[in-house]
Amino acid sequence: MQGWLTPTGRAAPDVIRYAAWVSVWGRWLIWLVIVVQFAYRPGFWYHEGHFEYLFLPVPFVTLNALVHYRLLKNRSVTWRWMFLLSAMDMATFTIGIILQRGFEGFLFLAYYPALALFVMAFPSLVLGLAWTTMNAVVYALVSLRVGLGLDLVAGDEKVLLARVAAMYILVLCISFVVRFERTRRQAAVERERHLQRERIELSQAIHDTTAQTAYMIGLGIHRARELAGESNQELNDALDATSTLSKSAMWELRRPIDEGRIFEGRELQQVLWSHCATFERITSVPAKVSQSGTEPPLAMETRSRLFSIAHNALTNAFLHARPGRVDVRLDFEPDSIRLSVSDDGVGLPDDYAERGRGFNGMRTDAERMGGMLVVENSGGGTTITCVVPRAADRGG
Numbered sequence: 001m002q003g004w005l006t007p008t009g010r011a012a013p014d015v016i017r018y019a020a021w022v023s024v025w026g027r028w029l030i031w032l033v034i035v036v037q038f039a040y041r042p043g044f045w046y047h048e049g050h051f052e053y054l055f056l057p058v059p060f061v062t063l064n065a066l067v068h069y070r071l072l073k074n075r076s077v078t079w080r081w082m083f084l085l086s087a088m089d090m091a092t093f094t095i096g097i098i099l100q101r102g103f104e105g106f107l108f109l110a111y112y113p114a115l116a117l118f119v120m121a122f123p124s125l126v127l128g129l130a131w132t133t134m135n136a137v138v139y140a141l142v143s144l145r146v147g148l149g150l151d152l153v154a155g156d157e158k159v160l161l162a163r164v165a166a167m168y169i170l171v172l173c174i175s176f177v178v179r180f181e182r183t184r185r186q187a188a189v190e191r192e193r194h195l196q197r198e199r200i201e202l203s204q205a206i207h208d209t210t211a212q213t214a215y216m217i218g219l220g221i222h223r224a225r226e227l228a229g230e231s232n233q234e235l236n237d238a239l240d241a242t243s244t245l246s247k248s249a250m251w252e253l254r255r256p257i258d259e260g261r262i263f264e265g266r267e268l269q270q271v272l273w274s275h276c277a278t279f280e281r282i283t284s285v286p287a288k289v290s291q292s293g294t295e296p297p298l299a300m301e302t303r304s305r306l307f308s309i310a311h312n313a314l315t316n317a318f319l320h321a322r323p324g325r326v327d328v329r330l331d332f333e334p335d336s337i338r339l340s341v342s343d344d345g346v347g348l349p350d351d352y353a354e355r356g357r358g359f360n361g362m363r364t365d366a367e368r369m370g371g372m373l374v375v376e377n378s379g380g381g382t383t384i385t386c387v388v389p390r391a392a393d394r395g396g
Contacts, residue, residue, distance in 0.1 A: 019120040020077045023085055024068045026113060031061060038185055060092045072391035074370060082121040086131070089391065090115040094138055102147030103156060108163055111135055115167060116174050123178045130172045136164045193263055221259055247282050251315065254278050259307055266301045267295050269330055276328055283318050286325040293332030296390060305365040306339050309373070312358035313341035313384040321345025321382055335390055336371075342383040347377075362386070 046097050067085060070077050093114065096107040115135065119128045142151060143160055150156040258275040264267070269291050276287035310328055323345035330339040359375070362384070366373040371388030 001273060011366075016082055016121050017071070017077055017371055019117055020082060020085075022120075023082070023117045024064055024071065026117070027060075027064045027089075028207050030069075030110065031057070031064075047131070053361050057092060057095075060088045062090055062306045070234070072314060073335070076153060079121060079219070082118075086114065086118045086121075089136055090138065094142060097139070097142050098120065098146050102145075103143040103150060103160065109141065109390070111167060112170055115171055119171055119174045121176060123175060124208060125179075126176050128158055128171045128175050129168070132167050136167055140164065195220065196261070199258075213283060214323055240264075247318070251318070254282070255311055259304065259311075260305055262300060268298060268306055270297055271307060272328055275311065276314070276326075279318070279326070285323055287314065287328065289328045289330070291330045291332070295330070295332055302337075302369055302388070306337070306388075307364055307384050308358075309362045309384075310339060310341055312362050315358070316348065316384070317341065317343040317345060317382065320348055323381070333390075336387055337390060338385065338387050340383055340385040342381060344381045346381070348377045348382050 007066040025348045032144065067081055068307055069075075070081075093107055093110045096110070099105055118131055122128060122131075140160060143156075150160060176194075231300075246309060255277075258271060258278060261271045263272065269289065273289045276289050278288045279285065314326060314328075315325050321343045323343035326341065326343045329338075329342070331340075363373045366386045366388065369388040371386060374385045374387070376385070
């Protein structure tokens with residue numbers, strides 16, 4: 001079974017999360033119908049004198065509430081949770097069929113949406129058919145042994161066969177649709193990656209020429225600064241400002257090249273470490289990366305937005321804070337990801353939101369990930385912190 005549950009055998013984390021939402025609300029709807037039916041027809045659900053049956057759904061309702069709570073709190077809901085929910089579904093509906101005295105009940109219909117949700121989360125055809133077979137065998141055994149069993153004279157065996165066949169037809173149809181949509185999505189992602197690689201190659205070509213020119217300009221400015229000496233402070237200030245702009249241009253030219261590693265599948269920590277090393281080479285400002293916790297599998301969009309926030313924070317530190325060092329820290333907590341960029345500079349001006357580089361963009365990136373951006377500014381330095389929920393980014 002472990003071989004079936006490979007990354008090619010289960011859906012992407014965002015698809016699993018969507019299936020989890022549909023599954024949770026579907027169960028609440030089913031339980032609402034049961035409660036309403038029980039209020040009007042209590043004898044329809046259990047045998048006379050067997051009130052202990054009423055407590056059987058308690059663990060299933062509890063599990064559904066737990067998954068719903070995790071969804072509301074933006075916590076991870078992985079394929080393991082979906083598999084457990086599917087197992088609970090089979091047990092719940094089987095018990096319900098037993099309470100309804102077997103074949104004559106209508107709760108067998110609940111197998112169909114449960115199987116559909118299972119195939120959405122696990123598009124593997126082999127796993128889907130295996131799970132369908134397990135449900136079909138259990139339902140057939142219950143139909144044969146519970147209550148009056150099958151009336152062969154009335155042709156109940158044909159009805160049972162039709163119900164089981166409908167399970168397989170449903171699973172096959174949904175599986176093919178899911179695989180078709182998955183193929184289309186993978187093709188679109190591959191096209192986007194191809195375009196991104198072309199942009200990276202173009203950026204590299206521009207960098208190889210323009211960055212060399214910017215570097216030579218920087219050397220010329222440095223030489224002019226030495227020739228000017230201390231005789232003309234105004235000239236020195238102008239040369240220093242021009243040197244800073246030259247370094248800033250070289251730094252911005254490196255952004256698409258370093259960010260391209262994200263689209264190659266590199267971990268965020270590795271990309272930031274390389275980017276900070278580039279920052280230190282260009283600006284001569286020491287920049288270190290530290291990390292706590294283990295980096296989970298993150299969506300490419302999440303890694304790209306966090307990289308953008310880190311890049312803009314480093315740019316602000318270099319252009320406005322005149323720091324002696326910059327520290328970038330990643331904290332991977334159970335329910336959140338925290339990125340902070342700190343410097344020991346002079347702090348940002350009071351109107352940094354208007355003057356600073358990309359603060360609105362950083363805040364927008366954080367909000368689009370469901371998180372927030374916090375700026376702590378003082379005369380002893382600045383810390384920019386982004387906190388986002390881990391949510392759907394964990395794949396298992």
